[in-house]
Amino acid sequence: MLSVKAPSDLLRRLRARFDETGYTIDGVRERLGDVAASALAREELVPALRATKDVDPLAALIRLWWLGVPVSTAAVDLPLAELVQFGLLVKVGDAVQASVHLQPWETGGYLVSDRKVRPGDPAVRRDHVVGAGGASANLAQLVSRRPVSRALDLGTGCGVQVLHLAGRADHIVATDVNRRALDLARLSWGLSGIEGVDVRKGSMFEPVDGERFDLIVSNPPFVISPAARLTYRETGHRADDFCRELVRLAPAHLNPGGHCQLLANWLHVKGEDWQDRVGSWLAETGCDGWAVQRDAQDPAEYVELWLRDAAEQGTPVYRDRYDEWLAWFEAQNVTGIGFGWITLHASGTLDPVVRVEELPQQVELPVGDYLPDILDGITTAHRLTDDDLLAAALHLTEGVLEERVGVPGAEDPTRIVLRQTRGLRRATSVGTVEAALAGVCDGDLRLGPLLAAIGDILGEESLTPGGLRSLIAEGYFRLPILD
CATH class of the missing domain: 3.90.930 (Outer Surface Protein A; domain 3)
Known part of the structure; x- marks a missing residue:
């Protein structure tokens, strides 16, 4: 069983070994090459296994921590006994296998999560902690780059947004409803050399009741489904009410001039303009608001995406869950599901501005670099x-x-x-x-x-x-x- 109290000295030595071996974003990309890296994005391991078949020190780390396959103890130059003792590795005959997914991240830090779920793997545990992916990177590119005093990462998961906030925020509070997520996030921060994060367990804004922040970021469990089966993606709220409630409550926790930036899903309902739906969420806040739809899927596409996410394709339950989910959408007259960004700005104005738009094209990254210009243009044109x-x-x-x-x-x-x-x-x-x-x-x-x-x-x-x-x-x- 994984121990959450791996000593800081062990984490420092592990990080030093990663640096020496080149187990970094650039090092992994260079070693795997474009073909294997693209295949991994599709959860196909064979090209990456071929690229690392000569098990040198870097290949051993890639196989162990990223690909999740057993590696001979003779090929791994790590403090194996300690890593096994604290549950990061398990013995498999004369080999070791990682019990977690440990990946380098674009900030130069590292992220610890549960192992990736691939077709044929056992069912995902309810408190599964998903690693960083496209949505995490999307939010990190959106968030304002300005320095702040107090920042809140609501629903921190494996801790990825804290890696981006470190150095920009004097004080960071990170929350999650999942105790296991907070445990793994602490390992992420320890490996990344980040100290002093204020960690709190709880749902929504309960852990920070009465507190205010200059910046709130959240990649929340926004998936819209008939049942809350997986903590990292679903809440059990009706339809898209969870994202609406998150938007509604956020302003009470913003300092004057503060920003809240989050990812969200929203429904497209027959006979209703989705822009009016999302715009009404923002209009309730009293803040300046900007919502952007980056993608929209029909109900079948959406269900398939999230059943794949849990590696349920090809399982006995796949067809029944697919049918149940589609029937649930049909009962609510859902024609599509939108995904995008929401930004709130506590400008203090008595005449808040709300803009809702669709931007399917590629944009210049990071958006956070020029976010103030975007918001300034929107409010200037109105006022x-x-x-x-x-x-x-x-x-x-x-x-x-x-x-x-x-x-x-x-x-x-x-x-x-x-x-x-x-x-x-x-x-x-x-x-x-x-x-x-x-x-x-x-x-x-x-x-x-x-x-x-x-x-x-x-x-x-x-x-x-x-x-x-x-x-x-x-x-x-x-x-x-x-x-």
């Missing part, structure tokens, strides 16, 4: 009066290009598109007035005279300030106010 806009010196945002589409030889294009090559990489169709404005605004001239001049030259009705608001909110233009 500035028409007079303020006309008095502002507009300038085109860096990286915006113009594309013209038309019949060859035609005098005028049939379509003009402004496209962002940086940031969120949006693209939008515009008229000739907006295109002309984009071509001349450089931050020196006020918007009012520019619009009037463009209208005279083109012989078209001048663009109103209101017509520019969406382009400002979407980051095509910036509006520094002149004195």
Whole structure:
């Protein structure tokens, strides 16, 4: 049985051995190569096993900790007796096998979780602790990079977000409803040299009742299902009520100016606009809010994804659980399930702004580097009066290009598109007035005279300030106010 009290000295020696051997993100990628790494992303081990068949010290660590296969004790240069004593390894004849998945992470630290579940493995235990994957990396790329005094990682799991918060937050509180998750997270932080994390067990915001933070991050158990079978992904709340409740409660735990950033699922229901559904969540908070749908799946795709996640394909229960889940969605008139980001900002305004949009395209990472510009554009477009806009010196945002589409030889294009090559990489169709404005605004001239001049030259009705608001909110233009 795994001991959660592995001494810090053992963890330091283990980390030192990883560093010496090259068991790092770059070291593993280089050793495996592109083909094996891509296969591993699909949970296929054979290419990685072939790439590590010559069991040198690095290959032994990859096989042991990442692939989870037995490795001869003669090939492993580690303090085996201690690792077995504290439950990180188990003896298998003249070999050892890891009882956990231990992976290097992009921060330079390490993460400890339960072993990956692959087809043919035993059923997942209810308190299974999942490792870091695409969702964890997604949230880490979204979170604001500004330094903060107090940060909360709600639902820390194996502790991945703390690895990203360390160095940016003076004090970090990490919570989880799963005691096993907190135990493994402590090992993650110990291996990564992170000290002083305030660890608390409990659901939702119960462990931090009455406390406030400058930053709250959460990759919560957002999966929408008819039953709460696995703690790391499901809560038992009805439909998508858990994510809604998380959003509703978060503002009471934000300091003035603080941010809450989380991942969520939401339902697409027949006869209802999903944007109205999610927008209503944000509107209840009194905070400025930005919600982004990054992907949407039909109910069958969604069920298949999460049954694969638990390695239930090909098992006797697969068909029955698939059918039960689809029937549950059908009873609620669900047509799809959205996945995305939610950001709240406790701006203190009496006129909060809510924006809900879909961004399926690739975006520049990390989003956290330019998150303040995104939120500033959204709120500026909403709050500035028409007079303020006309008095502002507009300038085109860096990286915006113009594309013209038309019949060859035609005098005028049939379509003009402004496209962002940086940031969120949006693209939008515009008229000739907006295109002309984009071509001349450089931050020196006020918007009012520019619009009037463009209208005279083109012989078209001048663009109103209101017509520019969406382009400002979407980051095509910036509006520094002149004195």
